[in-house]
Amino acid sequence: MLEALLWDVDGTLAETERDGHRVAFNLAFAEAGLPWGWCERRYGELLQVTGGRERLLADMATRADAPATPAAREALARRLHALKNAAYARLVAEDRLRARPGVVGLIRAARAAGLRQAIVTTTSRANVQALLPRLLGPDWADCFDALLCGEDVVAKKPDPEVYTLALRRLGLAPEQALALEDSPAGLQAAQAAGVAVLLRPSAYFPRPPDGAGWTWDEAQPPDLAALRLGHARHTAVA
Incomplete structure (x- = not known):
């Protein structure tokens, strides 16, 4: 029963993935001064990885301009994830979803x-x-x-x-x-x-x-x- x-x-x-999280990640990249961006296709690929911080790390593993060491990549992923969550909250507050x-x-x-x-x-x-x-x-x-x-x-x-x-x-x-x-x-x-x-x-x-x-x-x-x-x-x- x-x-x-x-x-x-x-x-x-x-x-939320299409209209919220992807948009928020791109806002976070811009706020951090990074020339990065996730198009819909790339974000769809990254959704095979669960968790926002984990997605950032997976993406950085493919980038020549990402930090060189695991510790530096982890620190950047945590910073970007915090910026992204703040951007996502703003999108939600604006009734985007x-x-x-x-x-x-x-x-x-x-x-x-x-x-x-x-x-x-x-x-x-x-x-x-x-x-x-x-x-x-x-x-x-x-x-x-x-x-x-x-x-x-x-x-x-x-x-x-x-x-x-x-x-x-x-x-x-x-x-x-x-x-x-x-x-x-x-x-x-x-x-x-x-x-x-x-x-x-x-x-x-x-x-x-x-x-x-x-x-x-x-x-x-x-x-x-x-x-x-x-x-x-x-x-x-x-």
Whole structure:
């Protein structure tokens, strides 16, 4: 029986990767005086790496003009990531990001029905706390029983750590939860934790990967009854 919804954030609740994070990274590069920039294609490639600081380090590994030593690259990545998070918060405050259709209604319906809910994301807590009030209003925290972010785990998605931690916080077994994700890394993380997944394709991940048995239908977005039915079917299959 479905007892909890476990929500990814970036790409799932809103198109934050396309309209928020990439823009914020480029603002951070400019603020730091670096002649760097990530086009949509390059950022899509870097999304294969989870975590903003980790993406910066992956990109620097390919740049001739990046710092020469690992310690210097790490220091620059931390500085740029802080600048990027500040830029992202400004973009959110300017209402540049909107909830994806159907998200707010599902979160509200789940809360009204007494389902537990958790945020399970690799992004920073600051980013989540900037975005969710804009999407859900000032009472956003009342919708969630747990908030698990990048700072809470050692290994980020596709490692299942964030999911196993969320289940532990909620006191639930994997078969009692449903994950809502948009990316292959998120899908792998949830499945590795034994959690059924509803995958919603997003701007950077438009095609469901192999193994995504249940996909959000944009033409007919699911309501809570559909989530319960789909969860029962996919948990039984698993």
